[in-house]
Amino acid sequence: MIAEAHLPLPDTVNRRVRFATADTARLTHQSILRCATVTLPQPLRRAIPARQLEFRVGRLCAQKVIHSLTGENLCPGRGAHGEPLWPSGVVGSISHSGSRVLVAAARESDVPALGLDIEALFDAPELADHILTPQERVRFHHRIDSQLLTTVFSAKESLYKALFPLTSTAFYFHDAEVIDCTDNGRIRLRLLTSLSEHWPAGALVQARWCRLENYIVTAALP
Ligand SMILES: CC(C)(COP(=O)(O)OP(=O)(O)OC[C@H]1O[C@@H](n2cnc3c(N)ncnc32)[C@H](O)[C@@H]1OP(=O)(O)O)[C@@H](O)C(=O)NCCC(=O)NCCS
Numbered sequence: 001m002i003a004e005a006h007l008p009l010p011d012t013v014n015r016r017v018r019f020a021t022a023d024t025a026r027l028t029h030q031s032i033l034r035c036a037t038v039t040l041p042q043p044l045r046r047a048i049p050a051r052q053l054e055f056r057v058g059r060l061c062a063q064k065v066i067h068s069l070t071g072e073n074l075c076p077g078r079g080a081h082g083e084p085l086w087p088s089g090v091v092g093s094i095s096h097s098g099s100r101v102l103v104a105a106a107r108e109s110d111v112p113a114l115g116l117d118i119e120a121l122f123d124a125p126e127l128a129d130h131i132l133t134p135q136e137r138v139r140f141h142h143r144i145d146s147q148l149l150t151t152v153f154s155a156k157e158s159l160y161k162a163l164f165p166l167t168s169t170a171f172y173f174h175d176a177e178v179i180d181c182t183d184n185g186r187i188r189l190r191l192l193t194s195l196s197e198h199w200p201a202g203a204l205v206q207a208r209w210c211r212l213e214n215y216i217v218t219a220a221l222p
Contacts, residue, residue, distance in 0.1 A: 001028050002060050003067065005102070007217060009208045010185040017219065020067050022060035025052050025099040034060055038044045041078045054101060058094040061103035066090060068106055083165050092116075093161045097215060104219060114161030115220035118212070119154040121146055131156070133177050133192070140181075151214045152178050155187050155207050158220035162205070166222070167195040184207050187218065 005019040038056040040047075047055075059075050060186040066074050069090060076092070077085035086092050092105030093116035108198065123146045128137070128206070132144070140148055158171055164170065175193040180186065187199045187207035194200045207220040 001026070002031055002057070006066065007212065008020065008185075008217060009209075009217075011208070013208055013219060013221070016217075017104050017106045017114065020064040020103050022055050022057050022061055022101045023099050024098065024101060026196040031057075038075065052068065054096045057101045058103060059095065062086075062094060062103055062105065064088060065092065065105040067101055069105060079165075081164065081168075081170075091165075093158070093219075095157075095161075099162045100208055100215065101189070111221060113160035113220075113222045115160065115222075116214050116218070117157040117161065118153040118217050119150050119157070121150050121214055121216060123150045124154075125147070127136040127153075128138055131173050133174050137178075138176050144211060147211075147216070148181070149206060151181060151187070151209050152220065154169050154216050154218040155164075155181070155189060155220065158204055158207055158218040159189050159222075163195060167199050168196040169199075179204075184195070189220070 002022040005021040006014055007019055026126055038059045044055055047219055062076050074087045078149055079085050082093055089108050091108050091114045093114050094103050095116050095118045097118045097120050102118045106114055110126040159176055176189050176191050179188045179190050185208050187209055189205045191201055191203045205220055205222045207218055210220045
């Protein structure tokens with residue numbers, strides 16, 4: 001079933017941002033039929049069926065949040081770099097992990113940009129150097145565990161999804177750092193690389209995180 005979701009994120013995020021979620025392993029017959037109405041973009045026509053399904057379910061979740069914001073039945077297109085193209089006046093983001101699909105969208109007048117990521121908690125200390133900058137390793141040395149690594153990884157993916165549509169510039173894990181990550185779901189990130197005139201090195205971005213079953217969810221709100 002494709003349903004609106006209320007996430008345990010702090011502050012007013014749930015008042016400004018609408019979420020929808022689905023589990024591709026537990027779709028209703030009606031949802032499966034509706035998936036067929038989503039046209040696949042050219043690059044996905046040769047993708048494996050599971051990827052085609054997650055793309056289509058993401059689009060149906062996006063239609064649901066767009067409808068709840070605007071009353072219109074619109075589906076985001078897909079840009080040349082894979083980014084979803086939201087209707088005018090709407091910002092949003094799509095994420096998948098395993099069979100879970102999560103989508104967020106908001107009115108641009110409430111939230112200028114939005115990046116969302118859902119990540120199954122992973123236990124991979126060997127990835128720490130890839131995900132964390134040397135400065136982050138020092139900053140978080142007393143708490144580098146599965147939850148912290150997954151959260152920092154996810155927060156940087158959310159940051160990427162929020163800023164790429166604004167800057168058209170790709171960046172990687174060592175191009176941004178997490179300055180704070182509090183137990184009550186607040187994150188602050190800092191860019192370490194200039195992405196554009198408006199997004200120079202040093203720019204700060206707020207994000208939020210929460211635990212949802214065995215997943216970490218992050219939302220970047222530049
Ligand atoms: C775009 C990217 C961040 C997606 O993350 P992911 O964990 O692989 O996958 P997710 O399921 O969470 O997200 C996929 C969705 O991201 C969205 N997306 C893809 N490219 C995007 C972009 N350039 N900008 C914004 N959103 C994008 C799409 O909606 C996609 O789903 P869809 O194809 O079904 O519509 C990742 O694939 C990528 O390109 N990374 C390269 C850069 C990077 O990793 N930087 C590290 C952060 S600093």
